[in-house]
Each structure stands twice: as C-alpha cells, then as structure tokens.
Amino acid sequence: MLTVGANAEKVERQLSARELACPDCGAPLKPWGWARPRTLRGGAAAVVVVRPRRTRCLGCGVSHVLLPVFALVRRADLAEVIGAALAAKASGRGVRPIAVELGRPVETVRGWLRRFGGRAELVRARFTVLLVDVGVDPVPPAPAATAFGDAVAAVFGASVAAASRWPDVGKVSPWRMACAASGGRLLAPSWP
Numbered sequence: 393m394l395t396v397g398a399n400a401e402k403v404e405r406q407l408s409a410r411e412l413a414c415p416d417c418g419a420p421l422k423p424w425g426w427a428r429p430r431t432l433r434g435g436a437a438a439v440v441v442v443r444p445r446r447t448r449c450l451g452c453g454v455s456h457v458l459l460p461v462f463a464l465v466r467r468a469d470l471a472e473v474i475g476a477a478l479a480a481k482a483s484g485r486g487v488r489p490i491a492v493e494l495g496r497p498v499e500t501v502r503g504w505l506r507r508f509g510g511r512a513e514l515v516r517a518r519f520t521v522l523l524v525d526v527g528v529d530p531v532p533p534a535p536a537a538t539a540f541g542d543a544v545a546a547v548f549g550a551s552v553a554a555a556s557r558w559p560d561v562g563k564v565s566p567w568r569m570a571c572a573a574s575g576g577r578l579l580a581p582s583w584p
C-alpha cells in the first residue's frame with residue numbers, strides 16, 4: 393500500500409512516466425490493473441467511490457495498491473471526517489455529540505478515538521519530528537491539556553510547518569497530510 397495524491401489523472405501520468413517509486417526497493421512502479429472499488433463516506437451524505445490503482449514494481453516484482461491521500465487504510469470514512477472527530481475530541485467534546493454532529497454511529501467514532509488515543513504519544517513524537525524537520529522556522533505547539541490534545545496539536549503543527557516549506561502543501565488539509573505522512577496507516581494496527 394502506497395499513499396499517492398488525490399488527483400487520479402496526475403497519478404496515472406506519474407505511473408506511465410515511471411515516476412512513482414516502490415516503497416520497498418525504490419525501483420519504478422508500473423500499472424498493474426485495479427483493486428476492488430471502495431466507497432468512502434464524506435461529510436453529510438457525500439460519498440466518494442475510489443478504484444485504487446494496483447501497481448507492480450519493476451525491480452522487486454512486489455505489487456502495491458495506490459491509496460489516495462484522503463483514504464486511510466481499512467477505514468470507510470474520508471480522512472477529513474475522522475480528523476474532524478479527533479480535533480473535536482482534542483478540544484474537549486464527548487464522543488456522543490461528535491457522533492451526532494458527523495452523522496456516524498457512536499461505536500464507529502469511539503473506535504477512531506480509542507485507536508488514536510492509544511497511540512497519542514507516538515503520534516505526537518512522530519509529527520513533532522516532522523514539524524521540526526520540515527518547518528522553515530518551526531515552533532513546536534504549546535502543551536495541550538491531554539496527551540490526545542498534544543497529538544492533534546502536533547498534526548496541525550506539522551501541517552503548518554509543511555505549508556511553510558512547500559506552499560503547495562498548504563492547500564492540503566492537516567488530515568490528508570497526516571494520512572500521507574503515515575502512509576494511510578494513522579489508525580491502522582501496523583503503523584508505524
């Protein structure tokens with residue numbers, strides 16, 4: 393699995409120009425069919441259908457599915473929707489009001505919050521390193537009231553830092569950036 397940009401046409405161009413590299417060995421990837429379509433839920437009743445590209449490495453021969461940057465591994469909701477829940481929790485809101493606001497089952501939202509909360513220190517550390525690495529003049533976020541809040545603040549801080557370094561990235565939401573920086577695995581058991 394490899395996280396790529398949200399623009400499918402651009403990804404196709406990069407693939408045919410052999411510009412996408414295998415995460416295992418660095419050799420170019422070639423197109424190799426398509427994975428099963430996935431339906432992702434956005435805000436309100438919006439639904440996004442993605443048909444992830446399947447690729448094969450010209451070097452080691454391993455296949456990699458390209459996941460657009462708005463999709464987290466094994467999650468049926470857009471990264472922005474999950475991120476909105478995480479940010480709301482960090483600002484002190486409870487799971488029920490968050491679930492009502494986003495129109496999602498309480499158990500689903502609780503699952504996101506639990507997984508993220510369980511790795512809050514890891515997320516904080518990872519994204520603080522990213523913030524310091526990429527920031528032009530990085531300012532680590534002030535401590536929040538909770539470890540959960542610290543982790544969310546680090547994600548936002550890293551996205552501000554990335555925007556200061558690469559102005560194009562500034563158009564990307566913090567949660568897409570977090571998705572890209574974790575290879576889509578922000579809430580997956582296999583990360584980091």
Ligand SMILES: [Zn+2]
Pocket residue numbers: 414415416417418419449450451452453454
């Ligand atoms: Zn390879």
